[in-house]
Amino acid sequence: MALWSGRFEQGVSEGAQRFGASLPVDRAMYAQDIAGSIAHARMLGRQGILDAADVERIEKGLLNIKRQMDEGTFVWDLNDEDIHMAVESQLIRDVGAAGARLHTGRSRNDQVATDTRLYAKELLLSLVDGNDALRKVILTSARTNFGVIMPGYTHLQHAQPVLFSHHLLAYFWMLTRDHVRLVAAWRSADANPLGSAALAGTTYPLDRAYTTELLGFSHPIPNSMDAVSDRDYLLDLLYACSVSMMHLSRLCEEIITWSTTEFGFITLSDAYSTGSSIMPQKKNPDFAELTRGKTGRVYGDLMGLLTTLKSLPLAYDKDLQECKEGAIDAAGTLQDAMACVGGMVATWQVNADAMRAQASRGFTAATDVADYLARRGLPFRDAHEVVGELVLYCERRRKGLEDLTLKELRSFSPLFDDDVLEGLDPEGIARARTTYGGTGHEAVKTQLREAARQLGRDRRQASSLRGRMPNVTGD
Known part of the structure; x- marks a missing residue:
């Protein structure tokens, strides 16, 4: 029988029980639920609402339940509606009346909000760590391959x-x-939403500042109705996951393209490739493709919660039960994707010769030739026109700009001189981009140093946030 069954003459139907149960999803939050319950019990004892003996029995009972859940020996009762009921029911069985007093001054509404916020913070810290690890891999590859020249693209056409x-x-x-x-x-x-009860607060003299301190929150939420109904922070989590997956998808699209026979810029490790059941020569970038595909899944999680929250009246509604699964799924998907992309980047083989060969094709020196004319006094728009005509001339004769004689060049402008092709090899063109943030060698060295400093700051920040997480369960 449910812990709320006193007002009812019969139990919920079996089908409705299955439909309404959230235990398969929210059992993942057992550590957060127990942490919140211990904090609540300690606060009740401090306020004189529970006696010290009851608080001690409750805390010991909760820690024993957590130990069983950690070890995988806890026996789950599928009749329990959610993690809160599972923990409280077992606690009452284990410690009796003291366990039944734990819920004093508390509702499942503020309880689930507390659990979900604590769990979201834990998920986000794991994602921050994954993000930092992936950036370290990218930074390492950028350092290792410094000096490698490749064609830059716009519209997927050779640019510079x-x-x-x-x-x-x-x-x-x-x-x-x-x-x-x-x-x-x-x-x-x-x-911290704990202490908001169902929606209006409670008549018990709760100390919300104390539970805020115990649970590592920065402040208690000032409005009890907002506290139990707000899920904006999950939207923030899902949006952050969605944007990050979009960025990974962009990188994976390039990995897929670069690893084709036509490009040959990189060779993926066997550890991050698959073969074909019929074509023995194939080496497929399946995990890059899967990361690209899973981006839509995370977008769906975001849109799902936005739709669930649309038009919900205050305060708590059962619809909010649907807020957790998508957030857990999106965070798990992003975590796995970051690890997989990091593995691909850390183990790929960069084919520098293939990149450099392509960097010379497609008239990538055209802008520098136009700049050459502009430095000699020709307005840049006129120089742009001259070089455009040069490119058309070369295309018709299947030549590159570097293949033209000085006589041919001067037939388009008398400003061309013997030094026109100096520094127009791909490395020279890249090296000449000396502006801050540009692709010149010295500019990129500066950028590498800045990236390393930024990563260091971000990792220290993550460590600081980790230090603010609760530890009321003795871990």
């Missing part, structure tokens, strides 16, 4: 030569913004 390190660091900075979003979501979750 760039350092491969510069290209990789673009993803480092994307993921740095993801770190910021993940930390912002952690801070959004970092508020």
Whole structure:
């Protein structure tokens, strides 16, 4: 019989019980539920609402339940509606009346909100650690392959030569913004709803500041109705996961392209490739493709919660039970994807010769030739027109700009001189981009140093956040 059954003459039907149960999902939050219950019990004892002996029995009973759950020996009762009922029912069986007093001044509404916030903070810290680990791998590859030249693209057409390190660091900075979003979501979750009860607070003299301290929250939520109904922090988590998956999908799209026979820029490790059941020569970038595909799954988790929350009246509604599964799924998907992408980057073989050969093709020196004319006084728009005509001339004759004689060049502009092709090899073109944030060698060295400093700051920040997590369960 359910712990709330006193008002009912018969139990919930078996089908409805299965439909309404959240235990298969929220049992993952058992450590957070027990932490919240211990904090609540300690607070009740401090306030004189429970006597010290009851608090001691409750805490010992809860820690014993947690130990069993940690070890996998806890016997789950599928008739329990959720993790809260599972823990409380077992506690009452283990310690008797003291366990039945634990719920004094508390509702499942503020209990589930507390559990979910604590669990979200734990998920987000794991994602922050995964993000930092992936950025370290990308930074290491950028350092290892410094000096490798590749074609930069716009519209997937050859544009200008760039350092491969510069290209990789673009993803480092994307993921740095993801770190910021993940930390912002952690801070959004970092508020204590415990003590708000069902929606209106309680007549018991609860000390919400004390439970806030015990559970490592920064502050108690000031409005009890908002406290039990707010799931914005899960939207923040899901949005951060969605943007990060989008960034990983972009990188994976390039990994897939770069590893084709046509490009041959990289060779993936066997550990991150699969073969074909019929074509023995195949080496497929399946895990990059799967990461790209799973991005839609995480987007779906975000849209699902947005839709669930749409038009919900205050305060708590059963719809909110649907908020947890998508967040858990998205966080788990992103965690796995970051680890997989990190493995691909850490173990790939970069084919520098293939990259450099392509960097010379597609008239990637055209902008520098136009700049050459502009430095000699020709307005850049006119220089752009001249070089465009040169490119058309070369295409018709299947030549590159580097193949033209000085006579041919001067037929388009008398400003061309013997030094026109100096520094127009791919490395020279890249090296000439000396502006801050550019692809020049010295500029990228500066960027590498800045990236290392940023990663160090972010890792120290993550360690600081980890130090603010609760430890009321004796772990």
